Amino acid sequence: MTPDDRTCEAEDPSGTGRFLDRLLAGTGRVAFATDERGRLTWWNDRLSAMTGREPVRLDGLAATGLFATDPTECRDGLCDAVAGDQAVTLPVGTADGRGLPHEFDGTAEIAPGGGSYLYVGRPSGGPPRHEGDVAADPEASDVEDDSDGPVRHRRVVETVRDGVFTLDEDWYVVDANRPLASMLGYDRSTLVGKHAAELIAPDGSIERARATRAALDRGEVESWTVRLTVVRADGARFPAEVRYGRFTLPDGGVGAVGVVRDVTEREEREARLRRRDQLARLNRIGDAAAAALDPVLEAGSREAI
Numbered sequence: 001m002t003p004d005d006r007t008c009e010a011e012d013p014s015g016t017g018r019f020l021d022r023l024l025a026g027t028g029r030v031a032f033a034t035d036e037r038g039r040l041t042w043w044n045d046r047l048s049a050m051t052g053r054e055p056v057r058l059d060g061l062a063a064t065g066l067f068a069t070d071p072t073e074c075r076d077g078l079c080d081a082v083a084g085d086q087a088v089t090l091p092v093g094t095a096d097g098r099g100l101p102h103e104f105d106g107t108a109e110i111a112p113g114g115g116s117y118l119y120v121g122r123p124s125g126g127p128p129r130h131e132g133d134v135a136a137d138p139e140a141s142d143v144e145d146d147s148d149g150p151v152r153h154r155r156v157v158e159t160v161r162d163g164v165f166t167l168d169e170d171w172y173v174v175d176a177n178r179p180l181a182s183m184l185g186y187d188r189s190t191l192v193g194k195h196a197a198e199l200i201a202p203d204g205s206i207e208r209a210r211a212t213r214a215a216l217d218r219g220e221v222e223s224w225t226v227r228l229t230v231v232r233a234d235g236a237r238f239p240a241e242v243r244y245g246r247f248t249l250p251d252g253g254v255g256a257v258g259v260v261r262d263v264t265e266r267e268e269r270e271a272r273l274r275r276r277d278q279l280a281r282l283n284r285i286g287d288a289a290a291a292a293l294d295p296v297l298e299a300g301s302r303e304a305i
Helices: 016-024 045-051 071-083 149-159 178-184 205-217 264-304
Strands: 030-034 040-043 088-093 099-108 117-123 163-167 173-176 223-231 237-248 254-262
Touching: 030 045, 045 088, 071 088, 071 099, 071 117, 163 178, 163 237, 178 254, 205 223, 205 237, 237 264
Parallel strands: none
Antiparallel strands: 030 040, 030 117, 088 099, 099 117, 163 173, 163 254, 223 237, 237 254
């Protein structure tokens, strides 16, 4: 098997690798799977790009080789990510020699590419966590057959700590993970069955969502990222970045799967930077005006004397 065949149907019959690729695309997340010896069996494009490693150099690489830290510390951290319910921070070694801290969650026995362990990492200091964010929980699924693709996908979704949703062809919520339910202030059972329009503010966000859906339905794009104002159960609103794409449902229908990121802190930070820049421009204008007036005032003073 070649590295480029990692997520082919023969090696990934559940489609978990392709599901992860689509789910994580554009989110800034890195993901990889390892066998019991800790060697890579699958990875997403983001990890390859960040580390600057071609697939042939990632194939079978010890996972410790991905990180800019002591191998023993790395092994212990990855074990803790799988065994515990807390994310573990490890620095991913980048192509330019830096170590970028990422918070990793891990889970066992749902990994693509024939692996035994799956790890998903997000940049430290990324989107805020919400109460109720947890690592993968084998009891989280209502489906009992652990060999079934939907169960694998549910467990993968629970490993991704951002809000994740699946919509049916009519854009009703058919599945959502606990971080999303917590983010929106709903129980998961209450959130499932709601129409997407019920969760989006009527401030132009619905129109943007419909436009992106139309582009997806026409096949113009495979995925799309849009900024929407999302409405919580209590009526409060917050800005969110939503990335979603077409997804084939278990019944053969075509819906959408997506990731919701609360960008409140990011937009507040950007607003502070804009205000700072505006203030700096005003100060420069004031300084320039003062410098231009100084000769005039000085000349006036001499004449007065």
